[in-house]
Amino acid sequence: MSKPLVFMMGRSPTFLPTDRMYATNHMWALPVDGRFRLGLSAYAVKLLGDLSDLDWSIEPGATIGKGQPIGSIEGSKATSELYSPLDGRVEQINPAAVDDPSLINSNLYDTGWLWTIDGPGDSLLSPETYYAHLEVSWPLAERMLKKQAGDSHGR
């Protein structure tokens, strides 16, 4: 496998393996048996911190659309709703990640996968394009996070 791309979040490196595709909502997508296996990118995991809760609002067999809420995740630093990056049919949900979300921290690109979807995947990005997306969105994300933190900041 070729070397991963390294995106710097401030002084902190995040690795993006080049054997897979990515989505603008910070999920990776690996083609497996004609379907896409999806997980969170190192960028997303770094923002969330140590993961403690993963809840799904969808079940295998459900047909969903891009942008549809599919569940929520909670880490030591932040929480987030999860949204589908693709149109398609939900195939599997990784029970190991639900049972122990810390698996996502320890093995985010492998056994810490989240779910699989059967769909066209035509909106997915190459690692290089996702890297370029991060270059644009990281400064905005930083500003947004600082504003959120600032809103509840001391007098």
Add this chain to the structure above:
Amino acid sequence: MAGKIAVILSKSREGLPEQARLEKAIVAGLGRRREIDLVVMPHLYDLAAESRAVEWLKSVGSDMIVLAWLYPRSAYWVLDAHQVRGRLGRTFTLPDDEPDEAAARSGTVVPDRTLWCCDLRAHTEAGPYLDQIAAIIASTVGSEAPAARAGSPVEIDEPSPPRWYPVIDFGRCTNCLECLNFCLFGVFGLDESEGIAIDEPDACRDGCPACSRICPAGAIMFPQHHDPAIAGDPKASKEGLKLDLSQLFGGVDPAELAAAERDRAWTQKQSAQRQPGPAHRETPSSADDLDRLVDELDDADL
């Protein structure tokens, strides 16, 4: 006979006329009740460890009623930080769902007495506080009024510059040491039994509540923070402390984010122009705060 009850009136930090009026009305209302020893002192949170007020608090062996401009939970754990301990008593300012058990780190001796902590922000009139104090006196001292003569209120008047430091709720703390690992300023340390301790409270960065946000148990309070969940209000959700990334994880186009940000900035600017006075005066300080926070978040390796 149960003896006298110490009543502590901890004055407000800001000293606003409304606050001073309430404090005065309570002192006047307590008059010369013989069942109590009334002591007026500076704001509880600002008291230094070596202050006369703390020395006096530590010398009290009886039950205490503490009237302070703090959530009862904050006042109770500020006292705990000064080794002033007991059961947390229930008052009208203490929500029902909050435990009134003595909760402390293991190995700490909690004396068999009650500390009733009343939040002076709960009511603008003295009546409810005076009624509460009368009810506590009735339930403890009873009709056996102490023979001692009524004394005048004592005021411990000493300079107490505003402080900013974390207060730990040991009823919630799980000793996970996240705060110790997270704080960049060396505020936290370990006691002899490897328990979390506040080693250098005044090394804390003024205005920074970050350790409160990362504490998985919601055990760290900054009583002077404007967010009730951080200031020690048990009713406020701990979830509110965490950042919500849904907007980022929704796959929103960065251009849309930028546009939204621009629109917000525009709206803020418009409203600032409509209210030139206070808004302009506040701008430099909140900008400073934000800059500081930016540095902290960068350091925190978010």
